[in-house]
Amino acid sequence: MDTREKDIENLKDYKYGFTTDIENIKAPKGLNENVIKFISNIKKEPKWMLDFRLKAFERFKLLKEPDWQKPKYPKIDYQDLYYYSAPKSMKDKPKSLEELDPKLLETYNKLGIPLQEQARLNGIAVDAVFDSVSVATTFKGELTKHGIIFCSMSEAIQKHPNLVKKYLGTVIPTTDHFFATLNSAVFTDGSFVYIPEGVKCPMELSTYFRINASETGQFERTLIIADKGSYVSYLEGCTAPMRDENQLHAANVELIALDDAEIKYSTVQNWYPGDENGKGGIYNFVTKRGLCKGKNSKISWTQVETGSAITWKYPSCILKGDNSIGEFYSIAITNNHQKADTGTKMIHLGKNTKSKIISKGISAGFSDMTYRGLVDINSKAKNSSNYTQCDSLLMGNKCGAHTVPYIKNKNFDSNVAHEATTSKISEEQLHYCQQRGLNPEEAVGLIVNGFCKEVLQQLPMEFAVEAQKLVGISLEGSVG
């Protein structure tokens, strides 16, 4: 057996496995119409929602799991999964911080996450004074004043069925690829955001402030609609390491920007990457797609991907409206045995559309990193332009960095430019930093942060600081 096969073999022993047993309400094991009906029923969904799920499931039965990606993983038995289980009750959760993995606490401290925050992240009940729930409630009042809807998907299906019905599945249809279709059939919860016409959302929206946000399950579904002339900045995830009990994550995220609207979507993903030997870790197979539906609309994706055993996602923009803009800024860091195959798709359909891709990949240890992207300029997309830059940094000769861009230009009025470089941290830079008194790890952290600067700048202020620290921490143990 070669080492890769061995790795895959080891992954099977992941202690959380695919079959989490929780004593609460759960759907029977396996994937069939009854399970989907069960999920729909328990969430008291209207009939149209159930039909949506069933239609997706019909399609799902015809699809084959894709295998063109670079990171290979052991075959997942989709009949051996639980597709619904109610959130854990308080008594299953750790009672205090002492019960947590000391390694996790160490990382929290390095990131500078406050104590009560640490507790909340792990679902420990905290003092009422510090309870962020109360903070969230204050925010909620402010949002309601502006007419902004920010709630869970399940709540939106009940309270705002017209909006959900109108937009859900318009960007990622039920007839999409394998994992997206699976999600359409069995999604459990997620966020729903609606920004009314002309409203500029007064704060950064974050899953963090949403009550009951922590247990959205492995099939998350998010829908963000920015109506005419509105603006929203949405944050997903957080820099703190997240332990999760589901190994497979197949979320769908749909963004819709109408005329003159702008959506900024930032992700920091730091899920469990498995141990130093590549054992365990989360599979992050997410479908994220934004539609610039209206004129002059803009969608901007920013992602910092440091966690997960396998990250496999391509946040995309469909630039349908004239003069619309799509942006993609990404930092992906893989260490130890992590694998990432990530990038973006920019589909130019409207006139004068513009897109920009900045991707920074860093691989260390035994990891493998692939940038895969598509820039497709349709023949009707007159006078549009794209600029792509993807740089990779390699640390050691046991890891790999790959770049696979697809460029299709069908319009003679349009300009497409693509640049990519691959290099390593130069000895001179390291030497210089060490000479000034930094230890090798700090030096690498500093240089890598410089390498990523263009992307880190795009993150909201409070996020950026933490993300910078995260970049350094993710590479620990890769030098010296």
Added chain:
Amino acid sequence: MKEQLKIDFNKIQEVSNFSNRDIKIKKSYLNKFIENGFPNRKQENWKFLDINQIISNNISDLSFYNDYSIENKIDPSIFIDDLEHNKIIFINGRVEKIDLSYEDKKQIEIIEDSYTIDMSENNNSLIDLNIALSNKHFKILIKKGYSLKKPLIIYHLSNEKMKSKNINLRLDFELEQNSSLKLIDFFSDYSEKNFMNIFYNFNLDRDAILKNYKIDKSLNKNLKYSFNNIDQKQNSISETFVFSAGSDYFKNEINCNLKGEYSSAFINGIFSLDDNKQHEIRTTINHLVENTKSYQLIKSVLGKNTKSAYQGRIYVDSKAQKTDGYQLSKAILLDETSEFNAKPELEIYADDVKCSHGSASGSLDDNSIFYLMSRGLNYKQAKGLLINGFLLDVIEKITDAEIKDLLKKMIGLKK
């Protein structure tokens, strides 16, 4: 198509005199081809231009039978006059003449070879087809320390007998230590709607130098596929230049294995397309040991209803530290119906490397046109000047002065 293939295959065997061993090998490749058929867009390498579809759209009645026993007349008017050269003349896939009159006969050996190299690992069904149906092929061996005095031009000609036919031909080249060869492939067709499938295999020993120029200039309605496999030992250099313009469809594949330290590969190409032409260059450079280099520059000028594709892959093995790998592709789209596709791919497993790729496509710069017109040129002249300047960049990369001049004259950059 399957039945046709089997019938034509048997017919070829009847008129040729292959050994039993050869027939057995050919048959196994034929079966492999029948199983897989022509490649189509489902295969990653054929994503941009689907040859299966192109063949069925252009040649509805493709046949594979080729009588290699019939001699063809050579028309000397197509020979290149401006350059003294050696010749190998292929007509309809049959070697009609080998003329090495400028060279020392003792230093070059021409061997009627059979299937010494193992291509069983390939998953390219066009190579299978080539091996199954090609005539006896030659191996040209250039002995240690010998450099050919004059370039060798291989003329690929086809006449009216070849309508709707598939032509397969193959040549092997062995360059011994410190030898050198300048090779020009020149295409000229008097027939329509045929599909030519060429397979060259080069073996470069230490310090050997290979320069291969492929010139597809005369306009024709044929489809062509060419595959160059180049294996390089220590210190060897290969330079490949492709001028891709004349045929309706032309795909050039270049596969370079840099197996010796300090070996280097250069690939430069021009697409100059008009009028429904679809061309592609696909390169794979495998950097397998330390201190190897590769450079690629591909430029396209695309007119009405044309499509060009460039797929360049640089692979750097984990042993291949200190690799330099550069790729650049640029395209000018002249018409709203033209299309440019690129897939510049890097696959890197070593950290001490310098690799980069760039790709840019767009229309002619309006400001430059305005500037030239303000100096008294008309629009057509200004456009011509800019395009010539754009392409000249690639021509200038040619290291052989004589051949560079020849090409400039052919393209009209020099009188």
